[in-house]
Amino acid sequence: MTSPLLKRTPLFDSLTRAGGRMVDFHGWELPVQFAGILAEHQAVRTACGVFDVSHMGQIFLAGREAHRFVEHVNCNRMSAVPGRGTYAHLLAEDGGILDDAITFCLGPERFLAIVNAATCHDDFAWFRQQAEGWDVALDNASDRFGMLAVQGPNAPALVADLFPAARTLPRFGIVEVPFGGGMAILMRTGYTGEEGFEIAASPAGIQEVWEELMRRGGQHGLVPCGLGSRDTLRLEAGYLLYGQDADTSRTPFEANCGWVVKLQKGDFIGREALIRRQEAGFREKLTGVRLLERGVPRHGCAVWRGDRQIGTLTSATFAPSLGTGIGLGYLQPDAWEPGTRVAVEIHHKRVVAETVRGPFRKNKV
Template identity: 55%
Template sequence: MTHTDLQKTPLCAACEAAGGKMVDFHGWLLPVQFAGIIAEHKAVREDAGMFDVSHMGQLFVEGKDAWPFLQYINCNNIKNEPGAGVYSHILTEKGTIIDDAISFCLTPEKFLVVVNAACTAEDFAWFEKQSKNFDVTVRNESARWGMIAVQGPRALEQVSNLLPKAPEVARFHIAEIELFGAKGYLTRTGYTGEDGVEIMLPSDKIAQLWDALLKQGVTPCGLGARDVLRLEAGYLLNGADADQTRTPYEAGCGWVVKLAKENFVGKEALAAQKAQGVNEKLIGFVLKSPGVPRAGCHVFADGAEKGILTSGTYSPLFKGIAVGYLAAEAAVPGTEVEIEIHGKRVKAEVVKPPFYKNRV
């Protein structure tokens, strides 16, 4: 495999030095694992682990209409209180999902939107297009920022050695920080189902943070563990569990749709779907016997094909788990289904995600 065409994060060399097994992830060279997925999963569930998430995108929205614009481009209610962040979906006019992202209010006229790496360019173009009638400027600063997610029950304790005020930042909030002589941001967010933070620093400073955390004993973790952790926690993987053929209602995220808002991109289509109901719905599955369900496996109920998996894995906590789209009449928790794995039908039970329920 040649790595020369791949984009590298500012932590690429640090990840390689820490034993990261580097792979192509949507055009980025990123570590799939360090010591091993199971060991890294355990570190995050029981101690503290860190992930290079520098590939994620940072869009800054500034101007008098920053908040009204974000209210228009997001289906959820974005907060205009400095420090507050809100998870939302960014939709097409048809109500289908372009991306899922968190919009943080820095000041009433300046917001930071953290988006998925693979969607950054498309999101930026969509923001520019939709902002024509608003007094805002949108800047894509993704290349300027490095980002590390520190996750686990001891994540805050580890981070507070460097940033003593970190524990004061409330869940889903953002704070400006200063570290290694540079300004950055800390958010009390993550993609693992554990408490933790995500820290953004300029690209040329982020490796210092990685090295400091590594020295403190935080376990470096890769994409493999990240995928198991997020699936256990019931978080969507955009591009797999959600895309421009699926709406938030179909993706089991009706709670991010605020139809009471005056207007937002995709509202009309979603109002119609809400009235009509969905034909297919994203739901969880737990395998009843050994095996590992994977994306693309077909799901059968009463002998008839009723759906397809979009994500699946082996969970050290729950064994074979998956999510997938199932005909609405079968997408009822407790329903027994069969999943076809390597040509064999394996029994599974329909469950409502998350599989892993934590306090956060």
């Protein structure tokens, strides 16, 4: 049973009518599955799936110094090209990861940050604190939007059928388009390793998008998908889950995301701490692990090398596309080399595994 205090997205009634089995996800009542996790996973890998991601946060940033501010609060080099977005980490002064987010440039002085649901309130408060003295206006519009993710090899054709602008939208592109009686925001992004789009609109607008997708989606193999398949898909793709695989205790370097850090771009929050911590070296790094024997690893499983525990899995599951168990965990340096033999402890039994360089499955994007 779910709590009556849980938040619900604008699509809650549609999701329950479609057979969604609801669970508590960071204070939101969201479907963990519809027809089943394996069937939904396979649909996204071979055809098309749609996920309600309305719990994600949408924060607008506007003003004369908006781009400079976006650069200041992100560790990556942030695009100032209208219609393009950048994945980056928001860092604390000590270099720890506050959140991972995609920030899009909507215009010369207008940006949109898509942030995680569990951190949205804190992210906005942190933005406001950092924005003191800057010519930038902040607007947490999360309550005014719903959002859907349409993912899979057939997603481009389906979404283009509804939004013709999708045909020419590049990866990490964004465009605002008329839809129904209002506007929708179309982004070529996703969390599955497949081609796909994310669509944001008003609560009424996102309901209309859902209905149109379900009406047109049959010929594209579209199925509604829940949190369960979203997790197996993203883990195969090697994507982080904030709060499990990354948090304020870890830097992007430890989270195996050094590629999002652009120290040479100049000052940003956490830069000096990252330099110091990088020079000091790291005792652990987020590392992929693949089972070589039967077993289903889970979050919290210990990882061993010989008689020594070298880490713990932060995310783990059975990978339907690979037919074996996989996981991510912060491991000690002697296991960082791909192919290193380790063991994962599952129900007090040590299962033979090896470390791998991610992603576990080659992504289509």
